[in-house]
Amino acid sequence: MRTFLYKHLLLITVVIATVCSIIGFIYYYHLGLIVQYNDSASHLDIARRIIDSLTPSFVQIGSTWLPLLHILILPFVANDFLWKTGIAGSFISMPSYIFSAIGIFKIIEDISDDKVAAFIGALAFILNANMLYMQTTPMFEPLLIVTFIWSMYFLLKWSRNMQIGYLLLTAFFVLLATLTRYDGWFLFLGVVALVFGISWQKNGYQYAEGKVLLFSVLGGFGMFLWLLYNQLIFGSFLYFAFNQYSAHSQQLLLEQMHQLPTKHNIILSFLIYGETVIYNCGLLLTILAILGLGYVLLTKKSNVVKIILLALLIPFVFNILALEQGHSVIWLPNLPPFNNTFFNVRYGILMVPVIAIFVGILSEKKTIVKILVTVLILLQGITFYMNNSFAFSSNNIVLFRDSLGGRSFVKNETSQWIHSNCADGLTLISSASNEAIIFHSGLSLKHYITEGTGSYWTKSLEHPSTFAKCIVISHSALDGVRKAILKNANFYQTFAFANSFDSLDVYIRLDNQYIRVTDQ
Amino acid sequence: MRKKELSVIVPVRNEEGNIYSLTKRIAQALDGEGITYEILYVDDHSTDNTRSQIASLSNTYPIKLVDYEGKPGKAYALMHGFTQATYSTIAMIDGDLQYPPEALPGMLEKLVNKKADIVVANRIEANTPLVRRVVSRGFHLFFTRFLHKIDCDTQSGLKVFRKEILSRFSLNPAPWAFDLEFLIKAQNAGYKIDTVNIVFEKRQSGNSKLRVMNGSYQIGKSALALWIKPHEIVPFTPKMAKKEGEGFHYKGQKFVHHTTLDVSESALHRVTPKQVIFLLCIALALIIDLIINWHATIVLLIAVLTALYFIDLLFNLFLIYRSFSKTPEVQITDEEIEKVQESAWPSYTIFCPLYKESNVLPQFVTAMSQLEYPKDKLQVMLLLEEDDAETIKAAQDCNLPQYFDIVIVPHSQPKTKPKACNYGLTKARGEYVVIYDAEDIPDPKQLKKAVIAFEKSGPKVKCVQAKLNFYNTHQNILTRVFTAEYSLWFDLVLTGLQSINAPIPLGGTSNHFKTQDLRSLQGWDAFNVTEDCDLGMRIAKKGFQTCIVDSVTLEEANSNIFNWFRQRTRWIKGYIQTYLVHMRRPGEFMRDFKTPLFPAFQLIVGGKVMSMFINPLMWMITISYFAFRPFIGKFIESFYPTPVLYMAVFSLIFGNFLYLYYYMIGCAKRGDDDLVKYVFFVPVYWLGMSISAFRAASEMLYKPHFWAKTVHGLHLNNEKSKDQAEMLIGRGLVDEGISNAHITVSAVYADIGDIHH
Known part of the structure; x- marks a missing residue:
């Protein structure tokens, strides 16, 4: 029986991960938390707009966010139910979670040759409450994690026997990562360096050159395509980085408001x-993972293995550098700028698999360590649902608080109002600022004139009464509608103020000369 | 010189008044020349005393009365008479004494002296009615000279010819149309027609049986029917085949291809009539569709092409995956080789066709001497063309080892490598056989590996193909990219094809066979300029397989761009030929529904060729779209409905990327890491292939069997390449022991007979 269980530990891991995934999904679905994040709504709508929009086409993918998640959920968002409930995204995140668990198991097994340690490490990942929540949502992180983990796994395999097939698989998963989030671009650079170093050590420069090229051409193809796409569609290779809706623009505004304290501050970062x-x-x-890291550095003989395991820290290094350079922002209540809120805390979830791996490796060989680590994992898992300091927070799965930062009561009210009053016509609204409103209105995206609707948008900004029945204007300075309306002298002759929802005003046109839209 | 003997066939109907004079004149003409003869009168339903006249003369002259009771008509009577002829030459003469029998000796003389195979007496019509003369002249000009390029008096009733001609083809003439059909078919069968002039006398006795209009109608109809009907293939007689080798005549030309492979399976004809009809129907349908709705038609065409591209992309991805996930090639270890006793190895014949390649001969001889195979079991056949005096002399001057045979391939059409190999196959003594090109350097253990590969693979495998690559990889950019291409093809694509039991286009060299199997497969198609690809398809169609063995033959990569163009044009032309030949009976690919022979064939051969034609067009559309988008963007977009657009964009981006990336994978798999960066030149290479493809298409029209000889030995002029090649193979390219000396060759074959020195 023991031998049977040992032999099938991977299968058991898969079963446990699947069961937890499904239970997690059912739990959070019933709580209505799958589309809690504003970004969730955005991801769903970006994919949906490819087929449901005033100007449906592939370029609705846009520019700021990388496209892989949107492409993958596209077949599912075609279904109204899956789209509106957010389950379309769960169809990607949940398998990503399960395959990540498998990847973690395989990495630990390869390094420690100990299936039980691999199982323990995978368990650390599976039972992470934040991960359990995140895997139900249509967010980037689960997809990024699975591509990251498997790229590391195949890199490890390649480093052992230098078989080209493994290098190609490494490159393939890095390619996927580079099309998921910009962290993947940093991962690409890190892996290029590793491939070069490992190859050169094995067989000299020519060999390394060939392997680096073989890896880079496939691994970097996604980035090349993205740059090309930006050039061909938006007129600039780096449009994604510097357009008005980019993180860069957002960060500039935050910096002006002194909300970016990590910039040029490595310690704070x-x-x-x-x-x-x-x-x-x-x-x-x-703490266990740090011990595991130390254990690896002290006991593992192979430098290559050590280096690859250190490569698992690439997301850690990337995020710190991003904070330090001002390309990223994370707010915690107890640290500057002391906003008393959580923002982008989910970026830390990229380290969950890394920690799981080091925890697993730590528990190799010695049974007592295995037992101890397992108990601690279970304890840690439980504490996420309790109000105590072991979870380092009070009464949270931190990502709840993180997601709540975006979703507000106000936006729900606005969505309902639009649904009730504007459903027979078009609504002019900036999706960059108000995607959640659009999503939760329950209307088809054909009802909305947004930045991606081409001439509908540009003509509406010049002459708001051309198409729209309703107009939503945010108080935010970034709102494109606001900027245009403020310059328009005739606006108040054609539209009347209808309602105000905290940071949003809604206007409705005075006449009936608007384009009718029905959901058919 | 031939014997002077003659069977004179005279068809008669109611010619009682002419029999005696005719017989006497024939006898006088032939007796005087010492000609052995017989006169066969074929009575075609006479109702007068013709028969009794003939009978009365039979005691005095060598006459036979041949009874003929079949369908009345001169042609039928003649043909019946031919069957009764005793001698090897036949004369036919009308029984109306309008043709002078005195001309017979002179006509026979031409045959005997081998100046002609058929001699026709051209009538100089002194007393012929004008109407008949005009009609006759008009007929001759149009129906004979214009339609059939025969410049003699076809309707002349006096002809002398060799009897064996009648056994070469079948005749089915109308009563008055024997002559034309006979001469057309004889000319097609390669026989020479000569003429003598005679005076066509006025009829002295009896009545003409020819009704001018009826006869003209029959002859004209026959001429047109023969013109429309495709020319026949006229195989050699067994005697001819024994003397010259298997072959045939066609359109008057002699082809000796040394194989019994049926012409319907060869590339002699570009297309069959059915294929022509099919293509014409497609073209017509396209034209009609374009007229009715040109836009929708173009949309449909683009959709079809895009779908094909997409399928090809997925197929190649699948092949590459299979190549990695399985290890399809047969691996042979040194231990397996060492287990076999030296004496147990079977005999092996190696074909090396050479043509104007004396400069690489020493290298080849060295390479063969390096083979780790018992030399007493080897027969290395240098197949040299009869007109290649330079290489023949070089071979004779070489200090060739005992196991070399110099085989002189008699000059004949088609002049191709597969023809030479077929010739060699008739003389092969080995149980196994392989082809190497003159510049090849095979893995020394390859023969042993091939033998074991056959044992390991089972009876379905009829060919073991070694991998090919190059020893002058670093000579220039072209050789580098060429190496990348070969690495992709042999290390990835062919192994992938093997893993799914798809038909494998063989490489032009290093194909190993059991000799008996190769003979059963009837060797190579001498008319196909990529005979290797064709044979690979035939192997698959017959339900057999080819396997790839993990052994490499190094060749010389083309280092000269013009040489490369010539070679690539030939290869593409050969693929076009192969595709058209094997699409004559596509059902043969579908005998076994488990293995995907037909779709694989379409993609590997047809798709590969089509893509070279379509690529430039697609690229032009893409570049035009982006370069001139404000002007023609919408117009181009109108041809791409959304599903087609996405498939096209996917194929454009991912297809081109993957096809390029495969080259990199091929290089890396082979260990040529320094070549990976040169793969970025491949798009230029593709452009070159497309140019070659158009050239190949044009050659298909004008010279389909033309074999553009690839110049070899260019690496020998490049010291760096030589050094690199020697470093790669671990020894010198040429053994300095091979120098001018008397030959010690075991046999030199010339012509069909063996001449031993």
């Missing part, structure tokens, strides 16, 4: 990201 990791992974497991 380290502290904030470190704490973010602890919030996501739990203090106990973070």
Whole structure:
């Protein structure tokens, strides 16, 4: 029986991951939390717009966010129910979660040759409460994690026997990562360096050159395509980085408002990201992982294995550097800028699999260590649902709080109002600022004139009464509609103020000369 | 010189008044020349005393009365008479004494002296009615000279010819149309027609049986029917085949291809009539559709092409995956080789066709001497063309080892490598056989590996193909990219094809066979300029397989761009030929529904060729779209409905990327890491292939069997390449022991007979 269980530990891991995934999904679906994040709504709508929009086409993918998640959920968002409930995204995130668990198992097994240690490490990942929640949502992180983990796994396999097939698989998963989030671009650079180093050590420069090219051409193809796409569609290779809706623009505004304290402050960046990791992974497991890292450095003979395991820290390094350069922002209540809110704390979830791997490796060989680690994992898992300091927070799965930062009561009210009053016509609204409103209105996206609707948008900004029945104007300076309306002298002759919802005003046109739209 | 003997066939109907004079004149003409003869009168339903006249003369002259009771008509009577002829030459002469029998000796003389095979007496019509003369002249000009390029008096009733001609083809003439059909078919069968002039006398006795209009109608109809009907293939007689080798005549030309492969399976004809009809129907349908709705038609065409591209992309991805996930090639270890006793190895014949390649001969001889195979079991056949005096002399001057045979391939059409190999196959003594090109350097263990590969693979495998690559990889950019291409093809694509039991286009060299199997497969198609690809398809169609063995033959990569163009044009032309030949009976690919022979064939051969034609067009559309988008963007978009657009964009981006990337994978798999960066030149290479494809298409029209000889030995002029090649193979390219000396060759074959020195 023991032998049977040992032999089938991977299968058991898969079963447990699947069961947890499904239970997690059912739980959070019933709580209505799958589309809690504003970004969730955005991802769903970006994919949906390809087929449901005033100007449906592939370029609705847009530019700021990388496209892989949107492409993958496209077949599912075609179904109204799956789209509106957000389950379309779960269809991608849940398998990503399960395959990540498998990848973690395989990495630990390869390094420690100990299936039980691999199982323990995978368990650390599976039972992470934040991960269990995140895997139900249509967000980037689960997809990024699975591509990251499997790229690391195949890199490890390749480093052992230098078989080209493994290198190609590494490149393939890095390619997927580079099309998921910009962290993947940093991962690409890191892996290029590793491939070069490992190859050169094995067989000299020519060999390394060939392997680096073989890896880079496939691994970097996604980035090349993205740059080309930006050039061909938007007129600039770097449009994604510097357009008005980009993170860069957002960060500039935050900096002006002194809300970017990590810029040029490496210590604060380290502290904030470190704490973010602890919030996501739990203090106990973070400590165990640090011990596991030390164990690896001290006991593992192969330098290549050590280097690859250190490569698992690429997301950690990337996020700190991003904070330090001002390309990223994370807010924690107890650290500058002391906003008393959580924002982008989910970035720390990328370290959950890394911590799981080091925890697993730590538990190799010695049974007593295995038992101890397993108990701590279970304890850590439980504490996420309790009000105590082991989870390093009070009464949270931190990502709830993170997601709540975006979703507000106000936006729900606005969505309902639009649904009730504007359903027979078009609504002019900036999706960059108000995607959640659009999503939760329950209307087809054909009802909305947004930035991606081409001439509908440009003509409406010049002459608001051309198409729209309703107009939503945010108080935010970034709102494209606001900027145009403020310059329009005739606006108030054709539209009347209808309602105000905290930071949003809604206008409705005075006459009946608007384009009718029905949901058919 | 031939014997002077003659069977004179005289068809008669109611010619009682002419029999005696005719017989006497024939006898006088032939007796005087010492000609052995017989006169066969074929009585075609006479109602007068013709028969009794003939009978009365039979005691005095060598006459036979041949009874003929079949369908009345001169042609039928003649043909019946021919069957009764005793001698090897036949004369036919009308029984109306309008043709001078005195001309017979002179006509026979031409045959005997081998100046002609058929001699026709051209009538100089002194007393012929004007109407008959005009009609006759008009007929001759149009129906004979214009339609059939025969410049003699076809309707002349006096002809002398060799009897064996009648056994070469079948005749089915109308009563008055024997002559034309006979001469047309004889000319097609390669026989020479000569003429003598005679005076066509006025009829002295009896009545003409020819009704001018009826006869003209029959002759004209026959001429047109023969013109429309495709020319026949006229195989050699067994005697001819024994003397010259298997072959045939066609359109008057002699082809000796040394194989019994049926012409319907060869590339002699570009297309069959059915294929022509099919293509014409497609073209017509296209034209009609374009007229009715040109836009929708173009949309449909683009959709079809895009779908084909997409399928090809997925197929190649699948092949590459299979190549990696399985290890399809047969691996042979040194231990397996060592287990076999030296004496147990079977005899092996190696074909090396050479043509104007004396400069690489020493390298080839060295390479063969390096083979780790018992030399007493080897027969290395240098197949040299009869007109290649330079290479023959070089071979004779070489200090060739005992196991070399110099085989002189008699000059004949088609002048191709497969023809030479077929010739060699008739003389092969080995149980196994392989082809190497003159510049090849095979893995020394390859023969042993091939033998074991056959054992391991089972009876279905009829060919073991070694991988090919190059030893002058680093000579220039062209050789580098060429190497990348070969690595992709042999290390990835062919192994992938093997893994799914798809038909494998063989490489032009290093194909190993059991000799008996190769003979059963009837060797190579001498008319196909990629005979290797064709044979690979035939192997698959017959339900057999080819396997790839993990052994490499190094060749010389083309380092000269013009040489490369010539070679690539030939290869593409050969693929076009192969595709058209094997699409004559596509059902043969579908005998076994488990293995995907037919779709694989379409993609591997047809798709590969089509893509070279379509690529430039697609690229032009893409570049035009982006370069001139404000002007023609919408117009181009109108041809791409959404599903087609996405498939096209996917194929454009991912297809081109993957096809390029495969080259990189091929290089890396082979260990040529320094070549990976040169793969970025491949798009230029593709452009070159497309140019070659158009050239190949044009050659298909004007010279389908033309074999553009690839110049070899260019690496020998490049010291760096030589050094690199020697470093790669671990020894010198040429053994300095091979120098000018008297030959010690075991046999030199010339013509069909063996001449031993």
